[in-house]
Amino acid sequence: xxxxxxxxxxxxxxxxPLAAQAARDVLEGGGSAVDAAIAADAVMGxxxxxxxxxxxxxxxxxxxxxxxVLSYNGTGRAPLALDEAMVRALPGARIPERHPLSVTTPGAxxxxxxxxxxxxxxxxxxxxxxxxxxxxxxFPVAKVAAHEWAIFDFVLREDPVxxxxxxxxxxxxxxxxxxxxxxxxxxxxxxxxxxxxxxRGPVAEDASRAVQRMGGVLAPEDFERHAGDFVxxxxxxxxxxxxxxxxxxxxxxAILDALAAVQDHGGAAEDPDTWVHMVRSTASAMAxxxxxxxxxxxxxxCTVVVDGEGLAITLMSSVFKRFGSGIAVPxxxxxxxxxxxxxxxxxxxxxxxxAKRPYHTVVPGMTTRDxxxxxxxxxVGGLMQPQGQIQILTRVxxxxxxxxxxxxxxxxxxxxxxxxxxxxxxxxxLARALRASGYGEPHAAAGELxxxxxxxxxxxxxxxxxxxxxxxxxxxxxxQWLSALRPR
Numbered sequence: 001x002x003x004x005x006x007x008x009x010x011x012x013x014x015x016x017p018l019a020a021q022a023a024r025d026v027l028e029g030g031g032s033a034v035d036a037a038i039a040a041d042a043v044m045g046x047x048x049x050x051x052x053x054x055x056x057x058x059x060x061x062x063x064x065x066x067x068x069v070l071s072y073n074g075t076g077r078a079p080l081a082l083d084e085a086m087v088r089a090l091p092g093a094r095i096p097e098r099h100p101l102s103v104t105t106p107g108a109x110x111x112x113x114x115x116x117x118x119x120x121x122x123x124x125x126x127x128x129x130x131x132x133x134x135x136x137x138x139f140p141v142a143k144v145a146a147h148e149w150a151i152f153d154f155v156l157r158e159d160p161v162x163x164x165x166x167x168x169x170x171x172x173x174x175x176x177x178x179x180x181x182x183x184x185x186x187x188x189x190x191x192x193x194x195x196x197x198x199x200r201g202p203v204a205e206d207a208s209r210a211v212q213r214m215g216g217v218l219a220p221e222d223f224e225r226h227a228g229d230f231v232x233x234x235x236x237x238x239x240x241x242x243x244x245x246x247x248x249x250x251x252x253x254a255i256l257d258a259l260a261a262v263q264d265h266g267g268a269a270e271d272p273d274t275w276v277h278m279v280r281s282t283a284s285a286m287a288x289x290x291x292x293x294x295x296x297x298x299x300x301x302c303t304v305v306v307d308g309e310g311l312a313i314t315l316m317s318s319v320f321k322r323f324g325s326g327i328a329v330p331x332x333x334x335x336x337x338x339x340x341x342x343x344x345x346x347x348x349x350x351x352x353x354x355a356k357r358p359y360h361t362v363v364p365g366m367t368t369r370d371x372x373x374x375x376x377x378x379x380v381g382g383l384m385q386p387q388g389q390i391q392i393l394t395r396v397x398x399x400x401x402x403x404x405x406x407x408x409x410x411x412x413x414x415x416x417x418x419x420x421x422x423x424x425x426x427x428x429x430l431a432r433a434l435r436a437s438g439y440g441e442p443h444a445a446a447g448e449l450x451x452x453x454x455x456x457x458x459x460x461x462x463x464x465x466x467x468x469x470x471x472x473x474x475x476x477x478x479x480q481w482l483s484a485l486r487p488r
Contacts, residue, residue: 010308010485012024012471013303013472014481015044015302016043016142017479017480018047019044019303020040022040022042023484024482025039026126028485029126031127032121032309033307033311034115034120034313035116035127036127036484037305037313037315038112038120038315039130040305042128042130042131046135047141049166049180050149050319050323052317052319053108053183053319053334053335054183054186054198054334055106055324055336056319056320056324056337057075057076057106057317057318058107058111059073059362060074060111061244063312063373064311065311070231070232071232072115072229072231073229075107075360076105076226077105078105079105079217079354079355080222080355081219082354083354084353087351088346093346094345095352097338098325099338100212100214100327102338102339102340103338103340104357104358105218105223106337107226109198112195113195114228119313124191125191128187128190128191132188135179135180140175141173141176141178144476146172146175149172153171155323165333182331186203186331203329204223206329206332207332207336210336211327218336225355233252234246235256236259238397242367243393244367251385253285253289254386255393257281258286259390259393261284262277262281272429272430275412275433276434276437278390279414282386283414286386291349292349300318300362300382300385301380302316302377303316304377304378305461306376306461312461314366314377314378316364316380318362319338320338320342321338326338340358342361344359361385364376364378367393372463373463374462375463376461377393377461381454381457383413383414384411384456388455392406403460407472408474410422412434413454420435420440421455456474457474457476460472461481
């Protein structure tokens, strides 16, 4: 495969058609893959407010021809005023799911800025036009987003600002128009003034007051001190390719540990023993991560972009649980995340502490072969993220599946108490073998993981042997992939 073949195309795969179109327009306007990913992620914060926003965190994996793969950790830290005694006084000595103490400093806006400074080609302000336009003029709410909006309507009711902002009690139906002019105003200021407007200006003050009003301790100083990090990812050689994952505070290590065991075992896709071993390996790897990194589950969005110059990025952002903490920023147009729920009890390695990052479920992935881009992928859905990656990577790299077929295929999901959810359509003989191996069926319930999103949502771009790019978008989500022409 020649270098010209390798760089012959540009492509985006992301969670909503409006975000995909924004990214393609940026690519065709001369922007880099990072410019396009930021544009798409900003749009995702408008059209899927239950999943991500400027009140959440960001992680990314970047590959540039001739350079080592790079990881960016834009996760926020606990407030400086978070005291261990506050947590010990809570039931079970744990921060509850949407408690005001669960709010951590959001890292998405600083993450966009850091990525843009290093890899951007367009002017900073130019990547936010689509997000601002959709927020101000309105957009049709997509089918899966509307479904989740309705299920998690109860989250919106505790904070009157949040209830007003996101229509508590009357969630939009699929196709309904929704406008968020307050978010449009905030994004316009960020586009004009950079991240300081968010971290050192009125947003930090308004967000801190909102959280403190509900009983939290986040303060403007926490915003001012926030910084992201470019770090070296963890990696593993797997069936002739190298899998790159984010290091702790994420559970990327669980993906690599499970894949190492899967590779050692081998086995064919149609052999039930192969699947039993894969599930057991995943359970063991995730249990080790829980002991050494931590626990829980959440909601995320993923964008993968490859440009015509050899730059590729998998970017994922999240407010954790649907609508995060349920605490909205007056005049800001967004909810604050609740990543502090990811802390374990005091005394655990992942126990809460001032300015400490909690265990994080977001794990953007990047795969190379002989140092060249092969696959960018992310799976949204809390603890489904590592489990989905393990299943998809095995299907594509070990068994040679087409990337879209691998995303379409039914999945399994490990749950508490040695139970295993198995998606409809999974082969009966394989499902029987998994049940016979001791994994029971979980109680069916529509709750934190509802509908087909129980089994995650993946977006990916794969470099085929001939050099062409192949996009893939998960049918469980509202996403889309689009090819882009190289700018003239």
